[in-house]
Amino acid sequence: MPEATTPTATPHLYLVDGSSYIFRAYHRLPPLTNRHGVPAGAVYGYTTMLWKLAGDLSRADGPTHMAVILDASESTHRNVMYDQYKAHRPPPPEDLVPQFPLIRTATRAFSIPCIEEDGLEADDIIACYALAAKAKGWKVTIVSSDKDLMQLIDEDAGIDMLDTMNDRRIGREQVMEKFGVPPEKVGDVLALMGDSVDNVPGVPGIGPKTASQLIQQFGDLETVLASTDQITKPKLKQSLIDHADAARLSRELVRLVCDSPLPEPLEDLALKGIPPEPLRDFLTDQGFKTLLARLESGGSVPTPRSSSGGGFNDVMASLDRKPTVEPAAPDRQEVDRSKYETVIDEAALDRWIANARATGYLALDTETDCIDCQVAKLAGISLAVAPNRACYIPTGHSGADLYSDAPSQLPQDVVLAKLKPLLEDPAILKIGHNFKYDWVMFSRLGIEVAPVDDTMVISFDLDAGRSFGHGLEELAKLHFEHECIPFKQLCGSGAKQITFDKVPLPQATEYAAEDADICLRLWLRMKPRLAQENVARVYERVDKPLVAVIGRMERRGIRVDREYLARLSAEFSKDIAALEEKIYEAACGPFTIGSPQQLGDVLYGRLGLKGGRKGKSGHYSTDVNELERLAAEGVECATLVLDWRQLTKLRSTYTDALQAVINPETGRVHTSFSLTGAQTGRLSSNDPNLQNIPIRTEAGRKIRDAFVADPGHKLLSADYSQIELRLAAHMADVPQLKDAFRNGDDIHSLTAEELFGASDRESRNKAKTVNFAILYGISSWGLAGRLGVPKDEGKAIIDRYFERFPGIRDYIHGTLSFVRQHGYTRTLFGRKTHFEPNIRSPNPSIRGGAERAAINAPIQGTSADLIKRAMARMDGALADAGLSDVKMLLQVHDELVFEVPDGREEAAAEVIKGVMAEAAGPAMQLDVPLDVEVGWGANWGAAH
DNA sequence: ACTCGGTCCTA
DNA sequence: GTAGGACCGAGTC
Numbered sequence: 001m002p003e004a005t006t007p008t009a010t011p012h013l014y015l016v017d018g019s020s021y022i023f024r025a026y027h028r029l030p031p032l033t034n035r036h037g038v039p040a041g042a043v044y045g046y047t048t049m050l051w052k053l054a055g056d057l058s059r060a061d062g063p064t065h066m067a068v069i070l071d072a073s074e075s076t077h078r079n080v081m082y083d084q085y086k087a088h089r090p091p092p093p094e095d096l097v098p099q100f101p102l103i104r105t106a107t108r109a110f111s112i113p114c115i116e117e118d119g120l121e122a123d124d125i126i127a128c129y130a131l132a133a134k135a136k137g138w139k140v141t142i143v144s145s146d147k148d149l150m151q152l153i154d155e156d157a158g159i160d161m162l163d164t165m166n167d168r169r170i171g172r173e174q175v176m177e178k179f180g181v182p183p184e185k186v187g188d189v190l191a192l193m194g195d196s197v198d199n200v201p202g203v204p205g206i207g208p209k210t211a212s213q214l215i216q217q218f219g220d221l222e223t224v225l226a227s228t229d230q231i232t233k234p235k236l237k238q239s240l241i242d243h244a245d246a247a248r249l250s251r252e253l254v255r256l257v258c259d260s261p262l263p264e265p266l267e268d269l270a271l272k273g274i275p276p277e278p279l280r281d282f283l284t285d286q287g288f289k290t291l292l293a294r295l296e297s298g299g300s301v302p303t304p305r306s307s308s309g310g311g312f313n314d315v316m317a318s319l320d321r322k323p324t325v326e327p328a329a330p331d332r333q334e335v336d337r338s339k340y341e342t343v344i345d346e347a348a349l350d351r352w353i354a355n356a357r358a359t360g361y362l363a364l365d366t367e368t369d370c371i372d373c374q375v376a377k378l379a380g381i382s383l384a385v386a387p388n389r390a391c392y393i394p395t396g397h398s399g400a401d402l403y404s405d406a407p408s409q410l411p412q413d414v415v416l417a418k419l420k421p422l423l424e425d426p427a428i429l430k431i432g433h434n435f436k437y438d439w440v441m442f443s444r445l446g447i448e449v450a451p452v453d454d455t456m457v458i459s460f461d462l463d464a465g466r467s468f469g470h471g472l473e474e475l476a477k478l479h480f481e482h483e484c485i486p487f488k489q490l491c492g493s494g495a496k497q498i499t500f501d502k503v504p505l506p507q508a509t510e511y512a513a514e515d516a517d518i519c520l521r522l523w524l525r526m527k528p529r530l531a532q533e534n535v536a537r538v539y540e541r542v543d544k545p546l547v548a549v550i551g552r553m554e555r556r557g558i559r560v561d562r563e564y565l566a567r568l569s570a571e572f573s574k575d576i577a578a579l580e581e582k583i584y585e586a587a588c589g590p591f592t593i594g595s596p597q598q599l600g601d602v603l604y605g606r607l608g609l610k611g612g613r614k615g616k617s618g619h620y621s622t623d624v625n626e627l628e629r630l631a632a633e634g635v636e637c638a639t640l641v642l643d644w645r646q647l648t649k650l651r652s653t654y655t656d657a658l659q660a661v662i663n664p665e666t667g668r669v670h671t672s673f674s675l676t677g678a679q680t681g682r683l684s685s686n687d688p689n690l691q692n693i694p695i696r697t698e699a700g701r702k703i704r705d706a707f708v709a710d711p712g713h714k715l716l717s718a719d720y721s722q723i724e725l726r727l728a729a730h731m732a733d734v735p736q737l738k739d740a741f742r743n744g745d746d747i748h749s750l751t752a753e754e755l756f757g758a759s760d761r762e763s764r765n766k767a768k769t770v771n772f773a774i775l776y777g778i779s780s781w782g783l784a785g786r787l788g789v790p791k792d793e794g795k796a797i798i799d800r801y802f803e804r805f806p807g808i809r810d811y812i813h814g815t816l817s818f819v820r821q822h823g824y825t826r827t828l829f830g831r832k833t834h835f836e837p838n839i840r841s842p843n844p845s846i847r848g849g850a851e852r853a854a855i856n857a858p859i860q861g862t863s864a865d866l867i868k869r870a871m872a873r874m875d876g877a878l879a880d881a882g883l884s885d886v887k888m889l890l891q892v893h894d895e896l897v898f899e900v901p902d903g904r905e906e907a908a909a910e911v912i913k914g915v916m917a918e919a920a921g922p923a924m925q926l927d928v929p930l931d932v933e934v935g936w937g938a939n940w941g942a943a944h
Numbered sequence: 945a946c947t948c949g950g951t952c953c954t955a
Numbered sequence: 956g957t958a959g960g961a962c963c964g965a966g967t968c
Contacts, residue, residue, distance in 0.1 A: 494945055595964055596950055615950085623951065649952060653961055678958055682955085689960045692954035700953080724955090773956060782956035856957040860955090893955040893958085
């Protein structure tokens with residue numbers, strides 16, 4: 001029995017210096033990302049290292065005990081000694097920051113204990129464990145290459161080091177080779193030479209060579225300092241005399257603290273094997289396919305050395321080992337839903353309010369009976385003040401059906417009256433996830449919540465463009481590997497779905513309090529990153545203020561003329577019916593016109609037309625280009641279908657749909673704007689989308705007329721003229737374009753002159769297309785297609801454009817080289833959009849797409865920043881001008897729509913124009929003016 | 945009841 | 956060539 005031999009073997013403790021490892025792995029490995037798009041190069045390096053170490057478990061001299069040691073906090077006893085300690089260390093690279101938490105995840109996945117302790121650096125913890133193990137006669141291997149730790153090497157006592165980066169064992173001999181002194185003298189050498197990274201001062205003028213030589217000659221630091229009279233070099237002598245105190249301080253700074261109590265007893269670090277289960281999940285989740293394949297193949301699953309033949313059962317046998325030691329840092333505590341409280345009496349509510357006041361901030365979340373916050377009724381409110389300290393306050397729960405009683409709960413007005421002073425207190429920060437929803441709910445209940453932080457917006461400002469969304473559940477999984485209770489589990493789905501107010505309080509509490517708890521944890525985790533990753537300004541100054549501004553716009557809604565829409569619907573229906581008859585006649589029989597599949601078969605099959613293109617689905621393409629081609633060839637059926645499509649589109653998407661979304665209480669349509677909907681920083685609009693109301697065609701334009709002002713008011717529309725081209729001229733620094741905008745010249749005519757030496761209508765149209773192509777990330781192929789010319793000619797035009805406007809070429813090259821290097825682009829106001837991993841894809845079409853998007857993102861994003869800045873200031877500027885009854889209703893990317901009392905149009909126009917035109921200042925001075933065109937009328941169509 | 949591709953509306 | 960959302964038919968569960 002091999003087991004019989006195990007107890008007699010000397011225990012061997014491996015202490016892994018995780019903190020120093022990831023810095024080195026980061027700099028040595030390429031900037032990989034995991035399948036979530038989060039940088040994971042260092043994590044991957046770390047994982048392979050653990051894998052290798054785990055493999056040593058089966059070796060005769062391999063580890064029996066193992067722990068990973070991490071740095072817990074910034075401040076240690078060394079800062080007390082010397083306030084400059086590590087003071088000049090630059091912040092970690094921003095694509096390393098998101099990897100820190102993953103290091104713990106990886107360690108946990110291997111079921112290896114992970115130790116960190118406030119106030120102690122990893123080096124000190126390692127020293128404590130090394131000496132404790134030595135005292136028991138154990139062998140110790142320190143897995144690190146940190147020179148400070150070389151002080152601990154003591155081969156006679158069985159302490160050595162292992163540098164996994166180059167797979168090298170470090171013993172006394174290697175230390176002698178490096179420092180010229182034995183391990184016990186390394187501290188003296190380090191004290192003399194200092195360390196610029198940790199800001200250990202050392203003695204000026206003394207580097208590794210001199211330090212080593214002096215210690216070899218005199219034996220230790222104190223003797224060196226006492227023997228300056230024997231030193232012949234005058235500079236060196238003086239420096240040692242002048243900086244003796246600095247040398248003594250340095251000696252203390254590099255001394256390892258080894259007398260702290262062990263955070264975990266040595267015995268608890270026993271490691272018999274690596275259970276495959278959490279490891280498999282981790283490797284899958286990160287997309288580390290090579291390691292996963294090795295795990296699945298079973299051959300190289302790390303196995304314990306005590307096992308007879310290794311293999312699966314032995315691995316599983318180690319499942320009963322003590323769980324991974326996890327530090328109790330605030331956001332790392334496991335979510336424990338049993339700690340949540342249901343608040344149903346006033347004393348408890350008062351206690352929670354006092355908790356929040358004492359903390360200074362709270363996370364909160366509202367539960368309602370409906371996802372539309374404009375009509376929803378409140379079911380309850382959850383609060384969280386610290387991880388696992390969360391509660392749910394039901395106020396609107398009813399029984400599960402008509403025959404059961406409502407549960408005991410506080411009345412809504414009591415709860416709101418008690419919460420209102422807290423929620424409106426400017427000294428208490430309220431944190432929500434997608435807080436706009438809650439803001440509108442509270443606003444409807446007469447509470448103006450402020451100040452607020454929104455973790456969804458924070459996540460967006462940090463990680464826009466990465467491969468994960470910004471929903472609470474998704475972020476909980478990503479940042480904490482925590483699975484939230486699915487809403488479906490509580491309320492079901494589809495026809496059998498119940499509303500939240502019918503959920504029994506125990507389950508409702510677990511779900512609702514968890515949301516607030518997770519929101520608070522996300523805030524603790526992400527808020528510091530805003531400053532570290534240099535996006536605090538765009539969050540604080542642009543996006544955060546928009547939460548309440550947009551909440552107000554959504555609450556106001558816009559008035560829609562229902563009868564007018566109904567008449568339009570009827571009109572369209574009549575025309576559609578007539579077209580259908582004609583189409584069936586032309587097609588020799590009825591079919592589903594709305595089915596592209598059937599339409600393709602009719603055109604190219606039954607009617608036998610030629611030249612059809614098939615897409616990847618194997619069906620004929622029947623898009624507008626194909627139908628227009630056929631129509632131009634005189635195919636009547638194609639013309640009819642085009643008309644049919646336009647009218648059915650208008651009817652289904654607009655005239656019918658808009659009538660259905662008029663809020664019965666307000667008689668208005670309340671869209672929902674998403675702050676995180678567009679990766680470039682634009683807003684998006686849904687339920688209904690009011691950012692795609694038709695304008696280009698005659699029939700479509702009629703729909704704009706359905707958006708009307710309240711009686712006694714006008715709708716006023718203000719839009720930026722050619723804002724993206726202006727920004728391109730500024731950002732790419734193109735003198736001709738900037739001059740043209742300053743002089744108010746026609747920009748497309750100027751481009752036509754430059755490109756073609758003429759500015760007739762055809763040349764101008766071509767130039768206009770080229771200008772847009774630039775904004776969208778040009779390709780000769782795409783431009784040629786748009787212009788209907790051969791690819792060569794497209795390329796020639798682009799070349800001429802770059803020749804005439806070299807700034808544009810430099811902008812494109814500069815943007816691409818930046819995004820390739822950093823993985824993201826930035827707007828003028830600092831907004832980031834990430835493009836990893838696609839910007840590095842080996843697939844040219846994916847990479848090309850990312851490149852075009854990256855060229856466009858700074859321009860589109862800056863435009864979004866500008867109008868957002870204008871919106872954030874608008875209500876205040878109107879109020880200052882005595883125009884607080886002018887209401888901002890809609891934003892359509894470069895346009896703002898207002899409702900203005902009759903007679904105030906001119907005054908409002910002046911203020912609005914001013915705010916929009918000055919939106920860049922004072923932070924930014926643009927080289928081009930921002931022109932704003934304003935119009936007003938009884939309806940939106942007339943306001944243009 | 946859900947997802948996907950095709951289509952088409954906007955800036 | 957950029958950025959979105961909505962509707963429909965058709966295929967899947």
